[in-house]
Amino acid sequence: MASFELRGVGKRFGGVRALDNIDIRFESGRVHALLGENGAGKSTLIKILTGAIMPTTGEIRVDEATVVIDTPRRAQELGIAAVYQEPTVYPHMTVLENLFMGQELRGTAGMLDKRAMIAAATPLLERLRLEPSILARRMSSLSIGYQQLVLITQALLRDTRLLIFDEPTSILSREETARLFQIIGELREAGTAIVYITHRMEEIHQIADEVTVLTNGQRRGTYPIDEISTEQMLSLMTGGHGSARDRDIPPAEAGTERPPMLEVEHLTVDGYCEDISWQLPAGCVTGLYGLVGSGRSETALAIYGHTQPSAGTIKLDGETIRPRHPAQAIQLGLGYLPEDRQFQGVFLDKSLEQNLTSNALPGFSKAFDLLDLAGMRRFTTDLMKRYNIKAPDADTPIGALSGGNQQKGLFSRWANLPLKALILDEPTRGIDIGAKEEIHRFVRHLADRGMAVGVISSDLDEVLAVSDRIIVMREGHIADTFEHGPFSAETVLAAAIGSSSSADGRRAQTAEENA
């Protein structure tokens, strides 16, 4: 009986506590499901188990003995392996080479012993019902589902005793999912300990023996699967949201009375979202909630002209628009604050002033198109004051500021443009609580000024806190719309997860990062 146990494990990234005092035990022959929202700490937990990062506190015990997993190699030696959402493979190499990479069998003179490797792999292939001829195929010629099976074979070859599946079905077809579940069942019978990470409720009852719910890096509880209902799981997942539900309720029907400012009809972006119709009313904050990969950002990027939708119409203030690129969208009065601050939002090594004025430059050109430098400085110091951006001076590189101040700077840049509608994508991800509350206040001011504001967020607390109305997306479709408060955290989350076990079929594939 192999066992893998975390005792009091915690992990901090700077000021952020990703995992807090986690006690959890995985045993051979059991499928242990981990359930939690994006950012609940599931990924951090895998990374700790597979040696990608070290915990800040606590200990890990394997077969009742304390171990230190400081490298991926060490995790391998302990028999721990993970199959990730997007398979990590060598695309131009054969399946056989992929299977044995780093653990090759050698024959005479240290040369590769292909025959021995084939002989070692064949029984495992049979176990997974794969044809032996697959060994000679190039990895890139296989579907994602088969690549996953190759990785499982690889894990078995390496005597894996704890196999972690990280949302393995999110990119699989229904048939592939069924086959995977069968294989997981067989692995369990054979005595492998399995960790199964998902946010699909219906899968948990199908496959797991026990379930642990995580929220905000904390363990909410571990239950044998037949002692917990879907409703109880949902309520555990939303357990941390109590305070948000008690906030002041916005005036009833605030959203519906106002004229729509931005309207989207039947918008489709191939592979990401389909037939999306919604509207952002003026003077109102609309929360766009959904799990990572539900197609929210892709919808926004298509509206903003960064990508082109394959079908649908977009209306701004009653006029049909079709921006070809973001600059055109901004000119029309439509803004988008990107989710990835570091890569899409700011020029890290440029000064605060250069960052804040970068999309307002035409306003500063005077005679002969020369820039009004003094005016730019006044403008910058004014924004710093109004949005409480803490920096030594306007010449400080924005990369030297805290995440919160960077985000406030970025926000001020957009807030100051004469826009009719603005979509904020994950406006407070990774910033401290103080800056978060400030930004929520600024968002409210924008709406009060009559702008139509959309807030995309995977953070349920945030959506509940800032929104007048909430649109929930799931797997590229609109799952539900809540026109006015009071919102129930359980209902909103249930819509996003699709707990009514309606979430089947092939999920929209997404390039969105795995938070």
Added chain:
Amino acid sequence: MASTASTGSRWPSWINISARELLLIIGVIVITAGISIGSHGNFWNDSNLTNLMINTAITLVPAIGMTVIILTGGIDVSVGSMLGLVAVAGGTAFEHGVGLAAATPVFLVAGAILGFVNGALITYGRVPPVIATLGTLSVYRAAAFIFLGNHWITMIPPSVTQAMVLTQPLGIPIAVWIALVLIALCMVFLARLPRGRHIFAIGNNENAARLNGIPVERIKLAAYTLTGVLVGVAALMSLGHSPMVQTTTGTGFELTVIAAVVLGGTELTGGRGSLLGTLLGAILVGLVQNGVVLLHIQPFWSGVVLGVIILVSVGSATVRRAAD
């Protein structure tokens, strides 16, 4: 045109000829025919053939190392300056009366040091390969200027030419035999030893390689150092061919080497390619340079041809990837 798996092939698995390599063989035949007709028989005389073979060997030896580097997803654009600086070091040894046997280690060690510096900058200094070697391209060239000034090294002992070029077992110069032995060894290494496959793995997916416990940094460092050593070998060969060192020795050589590798089908994005392709690529590049001389075409045209070769090869790889 996926290089088909070796099952069912009549060839031993490490030869494994792909469609591209077949195309290169046809290219070699066609260009050879073209030059022999256009040059009125000058192509087939002994001195031209020796000339062609030696030049090809001088390109091929560093191209072996370059192939390994590019397979890992890197590149070394400094080999021209490296060849120049190694030639200055070795040539200076000759000037001080050191004989061939004692000077050979000077060439190899000098090359190893320069290659190691490149590799260290890239692996431990975390400088992107193009930038790191662009920097050393400039530094190594400047160093050659500082050591040599206006001086030319002409006191290369005749024994070098004798050993490298004039001794011709089976009608093939020693330099060419050295190149063939080196490439054969490296082909076996890449195809049959785990380390060889690790090189491909790094170019395919560096992070996965690291997760599989492959010492990525050490392997890359070794690849750049190996290339330095091979440049040392090439420098010695080139002194046997034209016994003179000046500050400009080796200028533009990197382009020839990279062209041979890329023409041979090794992809600049890493993870895919072959040494057989590099061998054929080096022969083709040698033929083009030889043909330009024999057909009395202005020499700068060979630069145009090399540049176009690189662009077309990279372009066709992009098309192929899009088709995958």
